[in-house]
Amino acid sequence: MRRIVCTFVVNGVTRELLVETNALLSEVLQDDLGLKGVHVGCGTGDCGACTVLVDGLPVLSCSTLAVTVRGKEITTVEGMANGTKLHPLQESFIEHGALQCGYCTPGMLLASKRLLEINPSPSRQDIKDALAGHLCRCTGYNKIVDAVMAAAEGEE
Numbered sequence: 464m465r466r467i468v469c470t471f472v473v474n475g476v477t478r479e480l481l482v483e484t485n486a487l488l489s490e491v492l493q494d495d496l497g498l499k500g501v502h503v504g505c506g507t508g509d510c511g512a513c514t515v516l517v518d519g520l521p522v523l524s525c526s527t528l529a530v531t532v533r534g535k536e537i538t539t540v541e542g543m544a545n546g547t548k549l550h551p552l553q554e555s556f557i558e559h560g561a562l563q564c565g566y567c568t569p570g571m572l573l574a575s576k577r578l579l580e581i582n583p584s585p586s587r588q589d590i591k592d593a594l595a596g597h598l599c600r601c602t603g604y605n606k607i608v609d610a611v612m613a614a615a616e617g618e619e
Contacts, residue, residue: 469533473498474542482529489513489524492539500540500569504598511597514570515539521574540569543576552576552614561610563601571597575611585615 469482473496480495492501492515501524504512508526515524516538543550552572555561562568571594578585578593585593590611591604599607 467530469530471529471533472536474537474539482533484528484530486529487525488515488522488527488529488532488537491529492524492537498539498541502566502569504566509596509598510567511570511574511594512567514573514597516573516577519577519580521577538573538576540572543572550576551617552579552611555610555614556607559606559610559613561602561606567597567599567601571599571607575614578611579615583615585611587612 464483464485466481466483468479470477470479472478473492478496480491482491482495489501489503492498501515502512503525504510506525508523511523513523513525514521516522517532518535522532543553549557550572552575556568556572574593574597575590578590582589587608590608594604594607
C-alpha cells in the first residue's frame with residue numbers, strides 16, 4: 464500500500480506521520496497516535512461513537528480517510544480537558560450521570576461541544592437535533608440532554 468507524509472494538528476500538537484493512503488482517520492488516531500477515546504462502534508458512520516472535530520466541525524472518523532484531513536486541526540475527547548482540569552461538558556456528564564458504559568460518550572461530548580460553540584443557549588430540542596445520529600444503548604438520552612443543558616447554563 465502506498466504511504467504519504469501527512470501533517471495534522473491533533474489536540475493542539477502538530478504531528479507528522481507516514482500514513483497509508485487508505486487509512487481511516489479513526490485508525491490513525493487510535494493506532495498511530497494512541498488516542499483510545501476515539502471509539503468505533505459500527506464502522507459505517509451510523510452510530511456517532513467515532514466523532515471527532517476537524518477544524519471545529521464534527522466528523523465521523525470511521526468513514527473519513529486520514530489523508531483527506533491532512534493539514535487540519537483535529538480534536539478528540541482527550542483534547543477537551545486542560546491538563547487535569549476537565550472541560551465543563553465532561554464535568555457535567557459526570558455530575559448528571561450522562562454516561563454508563565461510556566462507549567458513545569466521546570462522540571456525544573464532541574458533538575455537544577460544537578453545539579455550545581455555535582449556540583451557547585440551546586433548547587432541549589436543539590440538543591436532541593445536534594445529537595441525532597449518536598446512538599446510546601445505556602442512558603436513554605435524557606441524562607445526556609440534561610448534562611448539556613446544565614453545561615450551557617454554567618452549572619455542574
